[in-house]
Amino acid sequence: MYKNCPKQFTLVFFLILIFSGFIQAQPANADINDRQLVAKDDFDYPPYSFLDDNGSPTGFNIELLKKIAVEMDLDIRIELDPWSIVRNELETGQIDIIAGMYYSPERDKKVDFTQPHSITYGAIFSRRGSDIRSLEQLNDKTIIVLEADIMHDFLLESDIAADILLVESLTEGFRKLAAGNADCMLAENQQGRYVIRKNKLGNIITVGPPLSPNLYCFAVTEGDTQLLDALNEGLNRLKASGEYDRLFAKWRQSMHHKNQVRKILAYAALVMSVLSALVAVIFFWSWTLRKRVAEKTQQLQTELAERKRITKLLNLKNEELENIIYVNSHDLRSPIVNITGFSTELHFLFDRLEKILKENSLPDDVQAEISHIIDDEVPQCVKFITSNAKKIDDLQSGLLKISRLGTQTLNITNVNMNTLVTEAIQLQRDKHADSSPHISVGDLPTCFADFDQLRLAIYHLIDNAVKYAQPDQKAVVHITGSHEDGYSTYCISDKGIGIKPQYQEKVFEMFHRLEPSSPVTGEGLGLTIVRRIIDRLEGRIWVESEVDAGTQVFISLPAPTQNHSPDQL
Numbered sequence: 001m002y003k004n005c006p007k008q009f010t011l012v013f014f015l016i017l018i019f020s021g022f023i024q025a026q027p028a029n030a031d032i033n034d035r036q037l038v039a040k041d042d043f044d045y046p047p048y049s050f051l052d053d054n055g056s057p058t059g060f061n062i063e064l065l066k067k068i069a070v071e072m073d074l075d076i077r078i079e080l081d082p083w084s085i086v087r088n089e090l091e092t093g094q095i096d097i098i099a100g101m102y103y104s105p106e107r108d109k110k111v112d113f114t115q116p117h118s119i120t121y122g123a124i125f126s127r128r129g130s131d132i133r134s135l136e137q138l139n140d141k142t143i144i145v146l147e148a149d150i151m152h153d154f155l156l157e158s159d160i161a162a163d164i165l166l167v168e169s170l171t172e173g174f175r176k177l178a179a180g181n182a183d184c185m186l187a188e189n190q191q192g193r194y195v196i197r198k199n200k201l202g203n204i205i206t207v208g209p210p211l212s213p214n215l216y217c218f219a220v221t222e223g224d225t226q227l228l229d230a231l232n233e234g235l236n237r238l239k240a241s242g243e244y245d246r247l248f249a250k251w252r253q254s255m256h257h258k259n260q261v262r263k264i265l266a267y268a269a270l271v272m273s274v275l276s277a278l279v280a281v282i283f284f285w286s287w288t289l290r291k292r293v294a295e296k297t298q299q300l301q302t303e304l305a306e307r308k309r310i311t312k313l314l315n316l317k318n319e320e321l322e323n324i325i326y327v328n329s330h331d332l333r334s335p336i337v338n339i340t341g342f343s344t345e346l347h348f349l350f351d352r353l354e355k356i357l358k359e360n361s362l363p364d365d366v367q368a369e370i371s372h373i374i375d376d377e378v379p380q381c382v383k384f385i386t387s388n389a390k391k392i393d394d395l396q397s398g399l400l401k402i403s404r405l406g407t408q409t410l411n412i413t414n415v416n417m418n419t420l421v422t423e424a425i426q427l428q429r430d431k432h433a434d435s436s437p438h439i440s441v442g443d444l445p446t447c448f449a450d451f452d453q454l455r456l457a458i459y460h461l462i463d464n465a466v467k468y469a470q471p472d473q474k475a476v477v478h479i480t481g482s483h484e485d486g487y488s489t490y491c492i493s494d495k496g497i498g499i500k501p502q503y504q505e506k507v508f509e510m511f512h513r514l515e516p517s518s519p520v521t522g523e524g525l526g527l528t529i530v531r532r533i534i535d536r537l538e539g540r541i542w543v544e545s546e547v548d549a550g551t552q553v554f555i556s557l558p559a560p561t562q563n564h565s566p567d568q569l
Contacts (some may be wrong), residue, residue: 009088012164017082032074032227032230035157036075036076036077037074037075037076037077037097038076038079038095038096038097038447039065039076039077039079039095039096039097039098040078040079040086040089040090040098040099041059041080041084041098041099041100042080042081042083042100042169043080043081043166044170044171044172044196045059045100045170045191046059046061046170046191046194046195047060047190047191047251047306048061048099048118049061049062049080049100050080052062052304053304054304057078057080059251060247060251061100061117061307062099063116063247063251064235064238064247064510065078065099065218066078067234067243067247068234068235069234071237071238072230072231072233074234076097082169083147083149083168084147084168086098087101088148090111090220090221091110093221095223096220096227097220097227097231098111098218098220099218099221100117100118100216100218101218102120102149102150102215102217102218103116103214103215103216103217106148106157107153109549110221111219111220111221111222112220112221112222112223112224112225113215113217113218113219114217114218114219114220114230114231114232115217115235115236116215116217117217117218117235117244118216119213119214119216120189120190120191120214120216120217121156121190121213122150122151122186122209122210122211122212122214122514123187123188123189123192123206123211124138124185124206125174125177125184125186125187125192125196125205125206125207126177126183126205126207127178127186127203127204127205128203128204128505130207132183132207132208133207133208134209135208135211138183139162140161141182141183141457142162142163142165142182143155143160143162143164143165143182143183143184143185143186144173144176144177144181144182144184144185144187144189145164145165145166145173145186146166146167146168146170147167147168149187149310150188152164153185155186165181165182171195171199173185174196174201174204175201176510177201177204178201178203178204189206192206195459202505204494205505205542206540207553209484209485209487209540209556210487210540211410212485218231219415228479240359245336264403265467273281291498322521339385339386344382344386350378353374357370358556362443363490405462408453410453410536411450411452412449412450412537413448413449413451414446414447414560415446415447415448415449415451415454417444417445417446417447417490418443420455420458421444421479422441423455424455424459424462425439425441425462427459428459428462428463428466431463432463435466435475437465437466437475437476437477438467438474438476439462440477441479442479442480442481444479444480444481444488444490445481445482445488445559446481446488446556446560447488447559447560448557448558448559449537449539449557449558450536453533453536453537454533454557456533457529457530457533457534457555458492460526460527460529460530461492461530461553461555462479462492464527465492465493465496465553466494468494468496468497469495469497470495470496470497470548471497473495475494475495476495477493478492478493478494479492479493480493486555486558486559487556487557487558487559488556488558488559489554489555489556489557490553490554490555490556491554492552492553492555493552494550494551495550496550496551497547498545498547498548498549498550499547499551500547501545504543504545505543507527507543508527508528508530508531534555534557537557538557539555539558540555541556542554542557
């Protein structure tokens with residue numbers, strides 16, 4: 001199933017045609033409209049299905065099913081339970097619907113599937129330092145899987161000789177892996193990364209290339225064609241009206257932005273405190289911003305008790321927080337420009353004052369003291385003011401770039417990486433004309449991505465490789481690529497100073513710099529932007545490095561043979 005990805009992509013394309021193109025949905029009949037239907041899903045499978053802070057079912061699957069129920073005039077009661085229980089109840093006819101179930105030929109013998117509403121990818125998760133890099137290395141290992149999940153089915157059908165440790169939830173499984181109770185865990189990539197971030201399990205990473213895609217569908221009891229047709233028709237209507245895209249965008253945004261917004265606000269407050277009286281207005285802005293965010297958060301927590309308004313309020317919160325950051329970042333431009341401008345004017349005024357004093361006779365001791373102030377102390381103060389004002393301006397520019405990334409529309413197409421890398425290298429040379437790095441490029445495979453955003457990511461990686469070269473040595477950068485299992489993987493390698501093991505994951509965090517006291521310029525946003533871009537393109541990025549020996553940054557992106565949009569959940 002996972003060993004021959006090119007064949008699997010052909011199968012995926014064929015299945016999508018079957019489910020999406022050839023199903024002619026018919027209106028639901030009176031039977032399903034006149035009775036209450038029971039739907040269930042996994043209680044711990046974010047962002048698709050999980051329990052919110054009030055213990056109520058929520059997630060992408062849940063909200064999608066609710067909208068279909070309204071569209072098709074269906075009365076559906078939704079409950080969440082451990083996945084193994086949910087699957088058994090559908091197969092035995094105790095419930096009517098599962099909101100999210102992965103398709104497989106074996107499962108199709110027991111239940112019926114709608115057209116897919118999402119496509120996801122499996123992944124291998126292990127602790128840092130593990131030697132596991134592929135499925136072939138899982139023999140004789142202890143592997144954690146969610147009981148009755150598609151990954152459990154895969155292990156049972158494969159020839160992998162391993163000990164299987166079953167868990168009731170993803171959270172339980174990843175905590176056991178973090179504690180050392182198994183060698184690795186097989187789970188869907190996005191769900192796994194979501195649980196890892198939420199529970200702060202920093203010692204767990206994905207290893208090896210992504211596994212082949214799985215079709216995620218609604219499932220009904222075997223033979224219930226009336227309900228199957230109603231769900232298919234409702235899903236088609238939501239896609240045609242654009243409601244499906246809006247719902248997808250909301251849950252995609254909720255996965256990535258909350259932690260980033262908190263980090264932006266906290267770091268912004270720290271930076272503002274560096275300046276004293278000259279930037280008092282910045283202190284006031286920071287305090288006001290924190291107060292406004294606290295008020296909005298408190299208001300949101302109160303309103304969330306009303307289940308019927310939860311979707312509208314979540315969208316409102318994300319939009320307001322982004323607008324606050326965007327607007328206030330622009331508001332800071334004016335005081336920063338004033339500080340810089342008046343600092344320059346102050347310097348000119350002291351030059352004039354010095355000229356006037358020289359033209360008028362003063363006692364020697366007074367003249368000496370005034371000259372010391374004008375020639376030494378004043379220039380130092382002005383230099384300090386202008387340098388810190390520039391630092392704040394650079395930070396605000398970086399914050400604006402990051403806030404805009406999530407709102408830019410992706411233009412996904414087949415990308416000629418040889419052309420893209422050539423342009424990225426030229427951008428680096430145009431910006432740093434004084435540097436003369438040696439950059440070599442191999443023959444690169446094409447990929448499926450947004451040309452402009454990927455070019456920006458490659459530019460930042462090349463720029464970092466050049467900036468962190470060995471002292472007093474010419475920077476050497478080599479870019480290579482390969483194609484395997486439906487993915488194109490690129491490597492940007494250098495012979496620079498390298499990265500210590502404990503910092504190799506932190507380099508992607510906002511404002512993180514290898515050496516804060518280093519003369520290398522920058523505010524630590526380049527690799528954050530790179531990760532955000534690669535995440536949006538449904539790719540993977542990781543680092544391998546050795547101190548004083550160099551660094552290799554790998555990017556894995558879908559190859560053009562895939563028949564899906566990277567923006568799909």
